[in-house]
Amino acid sequence: MLDEAGPVVRDAGRMLSVSAEQVEPVRGGRWALEAVVGHGTWWSSAYLRQVASRVDQVAIMSYDTALWSASAYSGFVRDEARAALAAVPRGVELLFGVPAYHTDDLSHDAAAETVPAAIRGVRLALPAGTPTDRAVGIALYVDYAATPADWAAYRSDWVEPSASGR
Numbered sequence: 001m002l003d004e005a006g007p008v009v010r011d012a013g014r015m016l017s018v019s020a021e022q023v024e025p026v027r028g029g030r031w032a033l034e035a036v037v038g039h040g041t042w043w044s045s046a047y048l049r050q051v052a053s054r055v056d057q058v059a060i061m062s063y064d065t066a067l068w069s070a071s072a073y074s075g076f077v078r079d080e081a082r083a084a085l086a087a088v089p090r091g092v093e094l095l096f097g098v099p100a101y102h103t104d105d106l107s108h109d110a111a112a113e114t115v116p117a118a119i120r121g122v123r124l125a126l127p128a129g130t131p132t133d134r135a136v137g138i139a140l141y142v143d144y145a146a147t148p149a150d151w152a153a154y155r156s157d158w159v160e161p162s163a164s165g166r
Contacts, residue, residue, distance in 0.1 A: 002018075006054060015093075016054075016057070017058070018055050018057070018059070019061060019097070020052075020058050021042055022043070022060065023084055025076065025079055027044070027045065045087040048087040048088065049087040052087065055092060057092065058084070058093070058094055058095070059095040059096070059139055061141070062076075062080055062096045062118055062121075062122075063098065064107040064108050064113075065107070066109075067109065067113065070111070070114060070116075070117040071117075073112045073113050073114075073117045073118070073121070074117045074121040077121025077125075079125075080096075080121075081096060081121060081122045081124075081126070084096075093134075093135040094134065094136050096137070096138055097140075097141045098118035098140060098141065101142055101145040102145065114150075115150045115157075119158050122136070123161075130161070138154060
């Protein structure tokens with residue numbers, strides 16, 4: 001489907017973009033994780049590579065991890081970003097969807113999964129903390145739930161990190 005949609009979308013002057021599930025944290029580990037939670041929510045790096053090679057942009061949904069602390073969440077995002085950077089071809093834009101909503105449930109701890117913690121994780125995966133050889137970005141999900149503090153963190157931690165000394 002993506003092979004057929006790509007030329008049509010691009011001929012119309014548009015970009016073909018996909019929203020991707022989280023990348024399995026350990027190669028082959030998704031099977032164990034799926035057995036624990038009872039459903040599949042992770043893509044293998046190989047599957048991500050196959051999908052990404054057919055599109056112009058991939059957005060990895062980096063939230064709803066059920067992690068309990070900001071440092072654990074940053075580490076998860078770092079590992080996920082490293083896997084995605086290795087799997088997604090350099091010519092494909094890579095976005096990381098980060099949580100800008102503040103509800104708590106079994107899969108999301110609003111105190112742990114924060115915009116600053118997610119951005120910290122992405123920066124830890126990048127050479128020198130900044131994208132150099134490819135288009136990498138942050139996408140706040142959902143923007144209409146983002147607080148002024150979320151937008152301030154986005155600006156200071158991602159858009160203008162040198163201004164904040166990061």
